[in-house]
Amino acid sequence: MLFVEDLERHGEALLRLVDAGVGVAAACGSLEITRGRGYEMLRALGRGRGRKTVITEELRGQVVAVFGRSGSINRAAIAGGLSHDAARRILVAAGLVGAAKAGYGKARAKARFAELVEAGWSITRAAGEVGVNVRTGRDWRRGVRKVGNTRVRPDGMVVDYGTGTRYFISMTRPADAVISDRYLSLDDRLAIADGLVNKHTLTAIAAGIGKHKSTICREIRAHSVEGIYLPHQAHRDAASARARPKTSKLAVDPVLRERVEQGLETKLSPEQISHRLVKDFPDDESMRVSHETIYQALYFQARGGLKREVQTALRTGLSMTTPSGPAVML
Structure with missing residues (x-):
């Protein structure tokens, strides 16, 4: 199929997947296009400048300077028009970032961040090491949760950036607590995602976590983006929907x-x-x-x-x- 046809057919769907946090390789697999074609489409849509950038001394200095100011590998990569891995390799060579890569996934990145801070690292440096924004690192340190377009503080204050308002919710139960066997837990949702990746049937997935097949079907239909189920986003949405009190x-x-x-x-x-x-x-x-x-x-x-x-x-x-x-x- 011609590139123009691929771009017209899959361009918007690819952007939605990438914006939802899905990796480019996984997004391309879902859309049944090659990863190379996916990167070409992203470049055509103004996302990224390609993977053939020549690493010059001037570019190295720019990446190091931006990382020194922000502590963010992502910002350094964007400033230099590089991928995250390319920018990280420059910073490793400069001795600013450890050679051991942080684990994939927010939960493991958060755990690694906590370990580094406890070991005496600054929040800025630890956030840069695990590849998150400094503000995200501060939120983790302070116990602030980000739910959709809001931030929920430990005392129950919710800052809603969409409406510009602040209000309080009950914090007697953490968002990831198992409220009842009637509801899906985060472990259940992760098991659903694993089952889909391994191409298990909905019946087998339901039996594995002790739920009805229709529950699994509704969950996947409600919390998928372009055919990819997002367990952590689904759990955050469920926690936000349970917030009380609600207006009739x-x-x-x-x-x-x-x-x-x-x-x-x-x-x-x-x-x-x-x-x-x-x-x-x-x-x-x-x-x-x-x-x-x-x-x-x-x-x-x-x-x-x-x-x-x-x-x-x-x-x-x-x-x-x-x-x-x-x-x-x-």
């Missing part, structure tokens, strides 16, 4: 709330309303609400969003839940 969907969407209230006034049950919305708005995902959310909105007015008057429209006539178990005499 009915409290923030007046159009959806009005439709629910109309259904209750016509004596429809919450289950019927939930199903009716799917039929009435088949192409509008915003017009979806579960019957559990409707019940919560009725029984807990502080976070529900529904008018108090519609409680009387329930067919049972009840506005409070009642115990369903047998009475216990004390």
Whole structure:
């Protein structure tokens, strides 16, 4: 296939994969193109200047100078138009970086960073050694987690750069804690990624971690970029989605709330309303609400969003839940 055709067909997908943190070799394998063609496409799209740069003394000095100011191998590589490995080889020869390469993967890089800092290295130098930005190193040292476009501090303060706001969340449980067997843990997600790499069936992967096949299918579909499953990103998204307290969907969407209230006034049950919305708005995902959310909105007015008057429209006539178990005499 001609280069122009490859670029038009796979260029945007390749950029999305690379921007999501997928290696160029893995991204090219997913798109079924050669690695050489992938690098050509990236150069054509303005990402990188190729691998045939002649290493001159002037270029060596530039890489060393940028690394001395920033402590980042990545910044030194970008400044010189080199790959990370090429810049690192220059810095190793200059005695600024150790010959032993840091392990691949953020978890191992973070562990190596902690070891270096404990051994007396500065944060700037340790961050440069493992190939991360100095700010990332400071975040690791301070216990700050980056979730999407936010930074979560150890005290629970969340700095949202998308909206320019700050707020607090409960920090009683770390993001990677196993909450319940009902939920996928980070180990489960890593096992799913390993199974996909080794071309195991979804049934075999599910059996290996004790989950249902449909759970694995939904997880992969929801957290894949161009066919590549990203376990760490999936786990961060899940931790972010679990943050409490949450605002009820009915409290923030007046159009959806009005439709629910109309259904209750016509004596429809919450289950019927939930199903009716799917039929009435088949192409509008915003017009979806579960019957559990409707019940919560009725029984807990502080976070529900529904008018108090519609409680009387329930067919049972009840506005409070009642115990369903047998009475216990004390």
